[in-house]
Amino acid sequence: SVTVRFLTKRFIGEYNSNIDLLYKSCIKQEDYLTDIEILDTCSKKSNGTSPSAETQMNWADAFVIVYSICDTCSFERAKSLLDTIGKVRSNSYIPVLLLGNKTDLEHRRTVGVEEGHQVALEYNCQYYEVSAAENYVTINIAFQALLRDAKMNQQQKSMLKRRRTSLVNVSKKLGAMFSGKKDCAEFDKRRTSMDVNSPLKLT
Numbered sequence: 746s747v748t749v750r751f752l753t754k755r756f757i758g759e760y761n762s763n764i765d766l767l768y769k770s771c772i773k774q775e776d777y778l779t780d781i782e783i784l785d786t787c788s789k790k791s792n793g794t795s796p797s798a799e800t801q802m803n804w805a806d807a808f809v810i811v812y813s814i815c816d817t818c819s820f821e822r823a824k825s826l827l828d829t830i831g832k833v834r835s836n837s838y839i840p841v842l843l844l845g846n847k848t849d850l851e852h853r854r855t856v857g858v859e860e861g862h863q864v865a866l867e868y869n870c871q872y873y874e875v876s877a878a879e880n881y882v883t884i885n886i887a888f889q890a891l892l893r894d895a896k897m898n899q900q901q902k903s904m905l906k907r908r909r910t911s912l913v914n915v916s917k918k919l920g921a922m923f924s925g926k927k928d929c930a931e932f933d934k935r936r937t938s939m940d941v942n943s944p945l946k947l948t
């Protein structure tokens with residue numbers, strides 16, 4: 746099973762009272778079990794503290810940013826958060842879901858769909874407009890899409906890590922071979938036992 750960690754202001758799953766701010770759940774998606782941990786960034790722990798923004802941002806595998814379509818300030822805050830995430834996690838791709846909430850209050854809308862789309866394009870994140878008050882269908886679709894993205898991202902990262910480790914091993918062995926270090930003898934021993942016509946297998 747895979748653990749995917751989200752940072753969000755919204756809560757889905759079973760509240761774990763032992764760890765303040767953290768909600769845990771295990772879901773089945775496409776025949777795979779996935780443990781989900783969701784950290785609500787706006788709440789405070791019972792002792793009145795909350796982890797620093799940077800700690801929270803490094804902890805997460807994915808982000809959910811929620812603004813209200815009736816509140817331009819919340820949209821500006823969402824953009825500033827996207828900016829911070831981009832800076833803190835600049836070394837690799839990180840899945841982000843931008844949610845424009847409260848579509849049931851269309852008559853009070855101050856942030857247009859186009860503005861949301863534009864920001865999502867700019868920051869390369871997924872974007873949905875939803876209403877937490879009305880139903881969970883679109884929210885569910887949005888979370889499923891983010892989860893899929895986060896899992897794929899994790900798989901790609903671990904594949905890259907494995908590739909990098911095997912490359913390091915190869916370069917170590919080659920280094921030992923050319924610098925005549927003691928594991929060179931071990932390397933040679935293995936090499937001579939191979940068929941010279943078959944490709945050199947380094948693990």
Ligand SMILES: Nc1nc2c(ncn2[C@@H]2O[C@H](COP(=O)(O)OP(=O)(O)OP(=O)(O)O)[C@@H](O)[C@H]2O)c(=O)[nH]1
Pocket residue numbers: 754755787788846847848849850875876877878879
């Ligand atoms: N009409 C409507 N009201 C909503 C919706 N989602 C949340 N609200 C209301 O908006 C208010 C704020 O909701 P919260 O869930 O406390 O929002 P929040 O951003 O997590 O709040 P803080 O964590 O205190 O910053 C509450 O009165 C909710 O009932 C929605 O989709 N439609």
